[in-house]
Amino acid sequence: GQNIDQPTEMTATEGAIVQINCTYxxxxxxxxxxxxxxxxxxxxxxxYNVLDGLEEKGRFSSFLSRSKGxxxxxxxxxxxxxxxxxLCAVRVLQTGANxxxxxxxxxxTVIP
Amino acid sequence: EAEVAxxxxxxxxxxxxxxxxxxxxISGHATLYWYRQILGxxxxxxxxxxxxxxxxxxxxxxxxxxxxxxxxVDSTLKIQPAxxxxxxxxxxxxxxxxxxxxxxxxxxxxxxTVV
Numbered sequence: 001g002q003n004i005d006q007p008t009e010m011t012a013t014e015g016a017i018v019q020i021n022c023t024y025x026x027x028x029x030x031x032x033x034x035x036x037x038x039x040x041x042x043x044x045x046x047x048y049n050v051l052d053g054l055e056e057k058g059r060f061s062s063f064l065s066r067s068k069g070x071x072x073x074x075x076x077x078x079x080x081x082x083x084x085x086x087l088c089a090v091r092v093l094q095t096g097a098n099x100x101x102x103x104x105x106x107x108x109t110v111i112p
Numbered sequence: 113e114a115e116v117a118x119x120x121x122x123x124x125x126x127x128x129x130x131x132x133x134x135x136x137x138i139s140g141h142a143t144l145y146w147y148r149q150i151l152g153x154x155x156x157x158x159x160x161x162x163x164x165x166x167x168x169x170x171x172x173x174x175x176x177x178x179x180x181x182x183x184x185v186d187s188t189l190k191i192q193p194a195x196x197x198x199x200x201x202x203x204x205x206x207x208x209x210x211x212x213x214x215x216x217x218x219x220x221x222x223x224x225t226v227v
Contacts, residue, residue, distance in 0.1 A: 004154075033215060033216075035218075040223075041220065042116075042218035042219055043203075044218070045215045048215055087154050087155070089154075094168065095168070097143075097160060097162060097167040097168060098143075099160060099168055100145065100157065100205075100216055101157060102147075102154035102155045102156070103154050104152075104153050104154045105152075105153070105154045
């Protein structure tokens with residue numbers, strides 16, 4: 001099975017930087033995704049890493065270390081609208097098809 | 113902008129009744145997923161299709177759940193009979209290439225309440 005861990009909740013201040021960590025243990029690793037999910041809404045894609053290193057996209061960056069089974073999502077210049085759940089998802093190659101498995105999500109609250 | 117369409121958005125049903133959810137993926141997307149998300153948890157994969165074929169349904173409770181994608185386009189997920197523990201958000205997602213080798217786009221989901 002897949003084991004994906006991330007903190008349940010985090011709180012950060014508007015304008016600050018926050019780092020959300022994700023660790024995973026899986027076989028057949030084939031990429032890691034971060035999704036944002038506002039309450040009652042569908043998850044929306046934020047970032048994708050398959051090779052080690054940092055991917056930057058505006059205020060959001062994501063890092064991956066395959067050898068350590070570790071990723072983080074970095075959010076800069078936090079805004080109130082960034083209050084949401086952030087889901088770490090691991091893509092796993094199984095029997096010729098890629099499946100996408102999610103962690104439990106980290107609920108981020110941005111305070112003024 | 114292309115979207116994954118799901119209906120209904122909300123469904124209340126009594127336990128032991130049958131319920132069905134519909135999903136229309138983004139046009140041309142070969143891979144379709146059904147996920148179940150319990151409040152406060154991450155999505156749990158139920159079934160994955162490539163075109164009209166099931167490639168993974170290992171987490172689908174087959175005694176009560178069924179899924180089909182007959183023409184490789186839209187899909188239906190059915191629960192019969194529904195149980196109280198089935199109350200959750202049911203999310204459909206699609207990705208462009210076979211094998212799910214691109215990001216998945218999610219629909220708005222169907223929130224099911226079993227009473």
